[in-house]
Structures are given as C-alpha cells and as structure tokens.
Amino acid sequence: MNNDKHPQPVLSKGEQHREENGPRNDLVEAESPLESPAPPEDWFAWLQVLGAFCLNLNTWGLMNTFGVFQTFYELDLLASKSSSDISWIGSTQAFLMFIVSAIVGPVVDAGYLQSLLALGSFLAVLGMFMTSLCNEYWQVFLAQALTMGLGFGCLYVPAPTIVSQYFHANTALAMGASSAGTALGGIIYPIIFIQLQPRIGFGWATRVIAFIVLATMLIPLVMMRSRAPPTTKWSLVDRTAFRDTPYLLLNTGLIFGFMGFYIILYYIQLFAIQETTVSHNISTYILVIVNASSLPGRLIPGYYADRTGSINVQTIVALVGAVMTFALIAIHSAPGLIVYCVLYGFASGAFMGLPAAGVVSLSADRSKIGTRLGMTLAVVGCGVLVSTPIAGAILNRRDGRYWVGLIVWCGALLSASMVAMAVTRIWKIGVGLKRVI
Known part of the structure; x- marks a missing residue:
C-alpha cells in the first residue's frame, strides 16, 4: 500500500553539500563558455x-x-x-x-x-x-x-x-x-x-x-x-560606404588634411634656412620642435574628443592649421617661427591621431570598421602621394614668390579639409554646435 512512498535517505553532511552544490556547479560549467570575460x-x-x-x-x-x-x-x-x-x-x-x-x-x-x-x-x-x-x-x-x-x-x-x-x-x-x-x-x-x-x-x-x-x-x-x-x-571593400555621404565627406576632409599637414613636415626646415633669420643651430631643430609638439597634440585633443566628438576636434584643428599656415607668410624671425612650429605641431598631431575615431563614429555596422579604415587609408595615401611633389614643383619656379605659392597651396588644402569636416558633421547631426560626433 505504501510502496509509492519511499522514505528519503539520510545523507551525510558531505553528501548534502554535493547534493546542494552539484547542480549549481554544473550550471556554472555550462554557462561559462557562453560568457566572454574581459581579458x-x-x-x-x-x-x-x-x-x-x-x-x-x-x-x-x-x-x-x-x-x-x-x-x-x-x-x-x-x-x-x-x-x-x-x-x-x-x-x-x-x-x-x-x-x-x-x-x-x-x-x-x-x-x-x-x-x-x-x-x-x-x-x-x-x-x-x-x-x-x-x-x-x-x-x-x-x-x-x-x-x-x-x-x-x-x-x-x-x-x-x-x-x-x-x-x-x-x-x-x-x-x-x-x-x-x-x-x-x-x-x-x-x-x-x-x-x-x-x-x-x-x-x-x-x-x-x-x-x-x-x-x-x-x-x-x-x-x-x-x-x-x-x-x-x-573584405577589402565595403560597398555600402559609397552610399554613405557623411563617410565620403569625412574621407574628403582627411585627404585634404593629410595633404596639407605633410607639406610643412617636409619643407619647414628648408623654409627656416632660406626664408628666415634664424640661426643655423635653430633651423636644424625646427622639425624636432614640430614633432615634439605633436605629442601633446595627440594626447590632449584625443582626451577631449571622447567628450566633444572626434570630427568636431578635427574640424577645429584643421582651421587652426590653415590660419597658422597663412600666417607663415609674414614670419621671418626666430621667435615667430618657433611659436608657429609649436602650434602647428600640436594641430598636426591632433589631426593625424583622430581619423580612426571619426570612421568609427560614422560606422553603424561595427563589423565593417576594419574594412572602412582600410579604404580610408588607401584614399588618404593617394592624396599624400601627390601633395608634396606639387609643393616641390611650386618651389622649382624660383620666380621670387615661390615660398608664398607653397604656403598658399598648403593653406588652401587645410581650408578645404576644414570645410569638408564641417559639412560632414552638419550632414550627420545638423548645425547644433554642442552635438557630439
């Protein structure tokens, strides 16, 4: 009559512990492969x-x-x-x-x-x-x-x-x-x-x-x-990028920006020797000053870019680079050239350190970020290939105003970069100045 009512066995403390914790451990073992703990x-x-x-x-x-x-x-x-x-x-x-x-x-x-x-x-x-x-x-x-x-x-x-x-x-x-x-x-x-x-x-x-x-x-x-x-x-190409207008505008701004910033990196020492009154010792270290100033330019604006938006920061530093470049026409003394190199180096470091963040902010599909970065690097490389030889061809004219021509060429490229960057953010988020992108 009571065959279906089996008495519960008396378990030892160790057996009770295994009985209570066994399923829980099995659950952990089953779930652990599904978790992705941070390295x-x-x-x-x-x-x-x-x-x-x-x-x-x-x-x-x-x-x-x-x-x-x-x-x-x-x-x-x-x-x-x-x-x-x-x-x-x-x-x-x-x-x-x-x-x-x-x-x-x-x-x-x-x-x-x-x-x-x-x-x-x-x-x-x-x-x-x-x-x-x-x-x-x-x-x-x-x-x-x-x-x-x-x-x-x-x-x-x-x-x-x-x-x-x-x-x-x-x-x-x-x-x-x-x-x-x-x-x-x-x-x-x-x-x-x-x-x-x-x-x-x-x-x-x-x-x-x-x-x-x-x-x-x-x-x-x-x-x-x-x-x-x-x-x-x-994949080497993301076909959807060709229909993404903000991404295309960003690439346009990056092409012009890298073209412009590299001109000064190549020719600033020669400019110091031929067009200014700085001593030989100072002129030989002009490029060092520019590169040293790029270090805080890479770190400080990068910190604020997380809060204000990388494209916003790049737009500002492209504007600073353009204004400083046009100002170079009037610089012929050591103090002025050194101040220019510090500010220009800061702006160039900031601009060159943020392209990847800009591409990421415009890419809805995170799985295609690597492909889009590769596409961006390719088009930027094409711009860098021709910008400094064109600047060199301007110097070859030797008509008395050849350095002015090189400076205007560089300033025009940076101005175009600033405009393209500004249009990128306006196209994506509108004209609100406080919007992050």
Whole structure:
C-alpha cells in the first residue's frame, strides 16, 4: 500500500553539500563558455603596448623624419635634383605605407602577425641600410621610398590591432601610450641625423639609425602575440560606404588634411634656412620642435574628443592649421617661427591621431570598421602621394614668390579639409554646435 512512498535517505553532511552544490556547479560549467570575460590587463598586455610603441617609433616616427633628409638631399647629396623630384621619395614612402596597410589588416586577422612583423622589420632595416650606401637618385628612391615604404605598410596596422585585443577599460590610455612612439621617433631620429651627419658623414649617420631600428624591432618580434582567433571572413571593400555621404565627406576632409599637414613636415626646415633669420643651430631643430609638439597634440585633443566628438576636434584643428599656415607668410624671425612650429605641431598631431575615431563614429555596422579604415587609408595615401611633389614643383619656379605659392597651396588644402569636416558633421547631426560626433 505504501510502496509509492519511499522514505528519503539520510545523507551525510558531505553528501548534502554535493547534493546542494552539484547542480549549481554544473550550471556554472555550462554557462561559462557562453560568457566572454574581459581579458586581464596584466603585464603581458602592457608588453603589447611596448611592442606597438616600437612599431609606431619605426613607421610613423621614421616617416615624419623625412624632412631632414629632404633638406640634406636638396642641399648636398642630390643637389642636382629638383625639390619635386626629391619629395617623391618621401611621398611614395607614405603612399606605400597607407596602401599596403589597407591590405595588411585582413592578413593580421587571418593569423599571420609574426610573418608580417618579420617581413616588415626586414624591409625597413634593409631599406635604411641600403639608403646609407646610396649616391644616386634612383638608388635612394629604391631603398628609402619603395623598400622602406613596403616595410612600413606591413608594420603599421598590427600596432593598434593587437593593443585593442588586450585592453577594454584602459583602451584609450594604451592607445595613447603606444602612439607616443610616433612623436618620439620624430624627435630622436632627426636629432641623431643632425648631430652625426657632420661628424661621421651621411652613410654612417644613416647606419646608426638603421641599427637603432634593428634593435627596437626585436621587441615586437619577441613580445607581440595575437589574442583573437584567426578569421577567414574579410573584405577589402565595403560597398555600402559609397552610399554613405557623411563617410565620403569625412574621407574628403582627411585627404585634404593629410595633404596639407605633410607639406610643412617636409619643407619647414628648408623654409627656416632660406626664408628666415634664424640661426643655423635653430633651423636644424625646427622639425624636432614640430614633432615634439605633436605629442601633446595627440594626447590632449584625443582626451577631449571622447567628450566633444572626434570630427568636431578635427574640424577645429584643421582651421587652426590653415590660419597658422597663412600666417607663415609674414614670419621671418626666430621667435615667430618657433611659436608657429609649436602650434602647428600640436594641430598636426591632433589631426593625424583622430581619423580612426571619426570612421568609427560614422560606422553603424561595427563589423565593417576594419574594412572602412582600410579604404580610408588607401584614399588618404593617394592624396599624400601627390601633395608634396606639387609643393616641390611650386618651389622649382624660383620666380621670387615661390615660398608664398607653397604656403598658399598648403593653406588652401587645410581650408578645404576644414570645410569638408564641417559639412560632414552638419550632414550627420545638423548645425547644433554642442552635438557630439
């Protein structure tokens, strides 16, 4: 009669504990694979920042150093060549970095980080060593423009990509710390060349830089590891971007902005020597002042861009750059030129440090951000390719007002950038000045 009513067994305390906690542990084990815990921002994560710092040091940092080579080539090694011919070396180097970067992004995502770092390091170091042996224009173009440009293209994208995989709460801090390598490279490499070239010659001064690049590139080769699993889904082109008017306007503003800012980076030292009364010692460090000022320009506006909008900040710094550039026509003294370089360097650092944030703010589909960044880098590279040679062609006229022509060309580009940026924000969010974008 009572067969269906079985007495409950008496469990020991240990059995009661297992009985009570068993299902709960099973639930945790079942749910844990579904959770995506944030990666720890430990010492290994900061080693990735150090590696990215070295990558920026030896890509953007070296590229922003070309102004001292431009001046040396015009006044010494390649004096028989025109300003436009020589500027093709630097512009091609930058162009290749941008274009190759657009292709490298998916390669990093596919799991070939170490191969890219090895290839890029080899090409960058080889190009710098070969530059030290050059005596002819075609040799310099092959070594410094083509070889180093291809190497830079392999090395640039891994820096922000890998850092973003290891940080979540301190992403902005980590990105800012790694991008400081750009400013540091733009400071130390010109100083090394300026100090050593008169003493040991062009060849060995360039080799010293090459040895520094070789030593510092060992750090990312040893330290940097991708955290994300390899992916096979990628595309070089987002077709929907061609129907996204704000994105197209932003790219227009970025093209004009990079075209304008790079002109001064290439020619400011030559301008100081030929058009101002500054001493020789000051003129040799003009580019260093510009690059040093770009460091706070990358950090401070980047901090406020999170609150006021990256496109808003870029619009303002493009306006500052345009006004300062037109003011350069009237600057012929040391104090005025130094103040100009500080303000211009701050504006250029801010402008060049924010394009990625602008693309992100205009991209509704986060899965296509990488593709859109690659497209942006490609079109910006095309603009950089032609802007400084055009400026060099203006200098070649030698009609008495050629520096005014170069300054107006640069100022017009930055003004066009400011207008395009302003139209971008108006098209996207309207004319409200307090709206963040």
